[in-house]
Amino acid sequence: MTATEIEYRQRDELEAQAAHMAVPEEPRPPHGPILEVDFTTSSPRSRTTNRPRRASTHQVDMARAIHNLLGDSSSTNLLKAECCGGGTCCRLASSSVLSTPPSPSLQPIILPDNPAFRALNLQLSPLTMNTVLKDTCALVEPVTVEPLPKAHPPYVSTVKTHPPPFVTPHPPYEVFAARIHHTRALTSAGAEKRTYHFDLDVTDYPEEGPGVDFVVGGAIGVCAPNDHAVVDKIFDVLAVPAAARDEPITLHTRAGRWPTIWGDEKERRLTTTHRELLTWTVDVQSYAPKKNLLRVLAEHATDECEKKILTYLCSRQGQAAFCELRTGSYVTLLQLLNAFPSAKPPVEHLLAVLQPLMPRFYSLSSDPHTIKCAHRRIIEIAVSVHEEDDWSGGKRTGVGSGFFERMAQRYLQGETTVHIPMFRGLMQNPLAREFQLDGPMLLIGAGVGIAPFRGFVQRRLQNATCANKVWVIQGIRDSLLDELYAGEWGADEKRVKTIVESRVGTGRYVQEEVRNQAELVWFVINSLDGRVFVCGSSKGMGEGVEEALIDVAIERGGLRQEEAEAFWKNKERSLQYITETW
Structure with missing residues (x-):
């Protein structure tokens, strides 16, 4: 028919x-x-x-x-x-x-019976096997992979410890292996989020020119890999033989930057392995799936019901279900492969549709020029572990924070040569660029967002002309569990810092303290070279602080709502009101 x-x-x-x-x-x-x-x-x-x-x-x-x-x-x-x-x-x-x-x-769809598929919560009604699907997305051409010529010199992979040489931060420099000089937990057992402090040895970091250095308020980029255990699970689900995972191959790309991070868009021929590519160049968990990924899975699904569902998600009729899939919690590649077990596309097809694995950036939590450590050059950062519920019933960590926690555990278990692949960040916080000015400064943050303020305060308290010109409002859940860097801000810590606890006592939040200290806020923002800096999560804290600052302008300045919003917009353009939220 x-x-x-x-x-x-x-x-x-x-x-x-x-x-x-x-x-x-x-x-x-x-x-x-x-x-x-x-x-x-x-x-x-x-x-x-x-x-x-x-x-x-x-x-x-x-x-x-x-x-x-x-x-x-x-x-x-x-x-x-x-x-x-x-x-x-x-x-x-x-x-x-x-x-x-x-x-x-009409012939019904037989849904896959596994936990990964059920966790997707797909709304597939009124899809049937008889449904004629229209406007499905086109199939993306896979990347080209060829066996390494026999005459080619032996290829030594560094996949376990360092990215391949073609993963470069900004030419002509390479990713630097910074040894962990020391690490420790900043939070206590029972804290809702685990946070670690890292001292990284950058003594041998290559010079990039005069005036280019690690500075207070600056940041570093970290090339964090996908979890090696997750990569192996993906290979297992795809039924890739163990020998083929590490066999040297020639990768041919016709255009673009991938698999590099930055650089010119051009054709490339690179020597690598499937494991290196899946570990260091594509993100298997941070982004919601796109239609071209689902289309690849549909093309290689051998079960007709699974093929129909995947094709439906790529079609116009399945737009609503696709939206639900994207706007819900992030779905990992491993979950999709387990949800549709008959779909086993070649790795080259997946590499063509997965998002590039981008570096993660972390602000320095100290002033690099004040750290003295036996003729070694040390920079300090703080990292909070980000966790999400996983379809298998457990928790999964973020790419960057999970990598840092695994490295911290290795160091704390006795390994002495644990390295972090990093490079000096290309951008600095706006406050770092304007730091030479000695006007009053109000620092508002919560969670790990308070970490970069530590360096600002250390520098300020060393300068006699800046006395009584720096204040900190720090939001935490419980000071006994997760107060970061307690006692490490300087001799005047208690005088310059206000702690706001949301889970104990009266249960107050940062934005409430901002309203409570409206007089201080208004004094700082209207002073010569005065600055207000906000750092932390945009949801909850960032939005709440912004509303509180508008309320301060209405109360202290006698402004209307629209005028108060315009006031802070003008301060933001003049780099007096600076936000770094995520």
Whole structure:
């Protein structure tokens, strides 16, 4: 049976179903002739039949039912062609498109029965095996991989400890292996988030020119790899033989920057291995899946139901389900492979559609020029471990924070040569660039966002002309568990720092203390060279502090709401109000 015949059959079945669901027929008056127009002659003709006519809702129900199955854009425009990211099309679909159940005569989808698929929470109604899918995304061409020529010199991979040489931060420099000089936990057992402090030895970091150095308020970039255990699990699910994972290959890219981080967009031929590429160049967990990834899985799925579901997610009819998938919690590559076990695409196909693995940036938590350590050059950073619920019932950490925690555990267990692949950050915090000015400074932060302030305070308290010109408002959950760098800010720590605890005592938040200290805030921001700096999570803390600052401007400055918002916008443009949130 052809696709056209199937479509007509589906239309007939849905019309019968819609007629059954329609409201009762309206009786037509039995007397009097009925005037009709003969469309072949455009002339009126009369008839005296008493055939009752259907209510108008019948046509609406039938059109909607046909749209549910065939996605005919000519009948209605219930879904957008592309995902907006905000879940709007999901709400439209849940209120209209998915309201009519499919006909019982249509072949149902047999859903995969595994925890990974159930955790996706896909809304697949009214999808059936008979559904004709339209406007599926195109299949991306895979990257080209060739065996290494026999005459090629032996290739030694550094996948376990360091990225391959083609992963460069900014030419002509390479990623530097900074040895962990010391590490320690900043939080106590029972804290909601684990935070570690790291002393990194950068004594041998290459010079980049006069005036280029690690500075207070600066940052470093870290090339964190995917967890080696996760990479092995992906290979296992894809049934890649152990020998093939580390066999040297030639990678041929025709354009673009990948698999480098920065550099020119050009054609490349690189010697590497599948394990190196999957470990250091593509992100397998930080981004919501795109349609081109689902399309690759659909192309290689051998189970027809799994293929249908994956293709549906790539089509216009499946736009609502795709939006739900993207706007929910992040779905990892490993979860998708376990959810659709018959889909085992070659690694080259996955490399072509996965997002590049980008470096993570961390602010320095001290003034590099004040650290003295036996003729060694040390920089300090703090890292909080980010965790999410995993489909398998446990927790999974972020790429960067999980890598740092694994390195900290190795060091604390006795390893003496643990290295962090890093490079000097290309950008500095705006406050670092303006730090030479000695105006008053108010630092507002929560969690690990307080770490960069430590260096500012250390520098300020060493300068006699800056006395009584620096204040810190630090938000924490419980001072006994997660107060970072307690007692390490200098001799005047208690005088310059205010601690706000959200989980003990009165349970106050940072933004409440900002309103409480409205006089100080207004003094700092209106002083010559005065600055207010906010650092931490944008959700909750960042949004709350912004609202509190607007309230301060309304209270102390006598401004209206719109004027207060414009006031802080102007201060932001003049680098007096600086935010670094994530």
